[in-house]
Amino acid sequence: MKIRLFFSIAALLCSWAAGAQTRRTVAVPSAPSIEQLPCRPLDTLSTDDPETKIVLYTNNTWSYLRPACPLDSLPVYARHWDTSQVFAYKSIAYDDLPSAIELNLVHDLSGFHAPIVGNVVSKYGPRRRRNHNGADIPLRVGEPIYASFDGKVRYAKYNTGGFGYLVILRHPNGLETWHAHLSRINVAVNEYVKAGQVIGFGGNTGRSRGPHLHFEMRYCDQTFDPEFIVDFPTGSLKYQTFALEKSFFNIHSRASEILEEDxxxxxxxxxxxxxxxxxxxxxxxxxxxxxxxxxxxxxxxxxxxxxxxxxxxxxxxxxxxxxxxxxxxxxxxxxxxxxxxxxxxxxxxxxxx
Ligand SMILES: [Zn+2]
CATH class of the missing domain: 3.10.350 (Membrane-bound Lytic Murein Transglycosylase D; Chain A)
Incomplete structure (x- = not known):
């Protein structure tokens, strides 16, 4: 009985050894798929952005780890948030706006980057048939267009109303920046952007005669001359805090005339x-x-x-x-x-x- 058991075990071991030998000589079995591997966080790596880490997992995959955006909880991203239409504040009448709005343009958490640097060839103001609600800066097609301040993408698609490829960013202070006639869009709606991030590339799409950036600044859909805030030829910000007066929403209210006394x-x-x-x-x-x-x-x-x-x-x-x-x-x-x-x-x- 004991001998039979011994032979049985010996036979089992021999067959296992033979099997192992066979396995070594046949083709290597296919590796388990990523889904089959146990997936646990293994390590974190730092990136150029101190707030962003890369997490490595046991299944050889990785992902970005970013803290929840502190802007998420702001009412400015909860109310009047319309990603399908250019105008988002239809329920707010001009008369409801205060006589002046203090815009904190830069603070500890964010900075400023000019959307583009260059001379304004067509300024904000009345035109023969329709008002010109922004500033036009000529460019080469494909030139990068930058986010002026931190913000969230409210609109990013082709606009048939004449803007062509249009990106609208809404900034935490409620200010919106509009970038029209782009050749390509580099962001998606609801995405948070940092000041200086490339949001698209300059172009000549929509109602445009020649490559240029049509840049608008709006508050509650109301336009005002962006040259109040941005010095386009130098790419610099004119104020850290700007008192946006209701009178500036008038198409005849131009920065070059109002700031003249300076x-x-x-x-x-x-x-x-x-x-x-x-x-x-x-x-x-x-x-x-x-x-x-x-x-x-x-x-x-x-x-x-x-x-x-x-x-x-x-x-x-x-x-x-x-x-x-x-x-x-x-x-x-x-x-x-x-x-x-x-x-x-x-x-x-x-x-x-
Ligand atoms: Zn224009």
């Missing part, structure tokens, strides 16, 4: 006086007053009853503005209900006269 070239004497430390502010005021002849159109408009406003820029202080416009600090304070010690906000609009 142009230091109108005050050549002040410019030369600034370098002369021996002049007192009174002497500078006298010099400016001497240039303000009523027969000069520019000065005539300044001295008339028309109000003059100044939009605060980085570095502006009340004293310098008073000298620049030839008025007293007290007068600016009285007109705006502020004190001489009040800190000016960039983008804040001050009445000067």
């Amino acid at each position: 142009d230091d070239d109108d005050f050549p004497l002040l410019a030369s006086a600034e370098g002369d430390s021996t002049l007192t502010s009174e002497q500078i005021l006298e010099r400016i007053a001497a240039t303000q002849q009523p027969d000069k159109p520019k000065q005539a408009s300044l001295s008339a009853n028309k109000s003059v406003y100044h939009t605060v820029r980085s570095g502006d202080i009340l004293g310098r503005l008073a000298i620049k416009y030839g008025v007293s600090v007290k007068k600016i304070c009285d007109l705006n209900g502020i004190k001489p010690t009040t800190t000016l906000r960039i983008g804040q609009k001050l009445r000067i006269r």
Whole structure:
């Protein structure tokens, strides 16, 4: 009995060894498919983006690990979110909008990248038959177009209304940027984008005569001149915080005219006086007053009853503005209900006269 059992076991072992021998000589069996392998996270690798990791799995696959987008919970991405139509705020009437909207353009979490750098060949403003609601910047077909700020893609498809391939981004402050006549779209709706991300490529699609980017800025569907915010020839942002006034939604409200008073070239004497430390502010005021002849159109408009406003820029202080416009600090304070010690906000609009 014991001997029979021994032989049985020996036979079993021999057949197993023979089988193993056979297996080594025949073709290697096909590897199990990825689906058959046990799948557990094995390791993580870092990427160039500190917030993004790559997870490696035991079945030789990998995936990106990104934290939930902090923008997800913002109401701006929950209300009036329409990915099929260009206008998303039809239920909000112009009259319902506040008189001014403070737009925080850049903060710690995001930056700015010009959609394209170049001269504006066709500005925002009225045209013969239809209004021109954006700024046109010529380009070469295929040139990358960048997201100006962090945001979420609200619209990304061919538009038969004339925009051609159109990408609309909505930014956390509610501002929308529109990019029209693209040759190719590089994003999908509901995707979050970072400032500086390539969202598409320039083209000549839709109602367009020659390759260019038609760039619009809108708030609650209302357009305003994007040159209020972007300096296209240098690709720089004009303000960190911008007070978007309701009056800017008027097609006749153009940045080049409203920001004109900021142009230091109108005050050549002040410019030369600034370098002369021996002049007192009174002497500078006298010099400016001497240039303000009523027969000069520019000065005539300044001295008339028309109000003059100044939009605060980085570095502006009340004293310098008073000298620049030839008025007293007290007068600016009285007109705006502020004190001489009040800190000016960039983008804040001050009445000067
Ligand atoms: Zn255009």
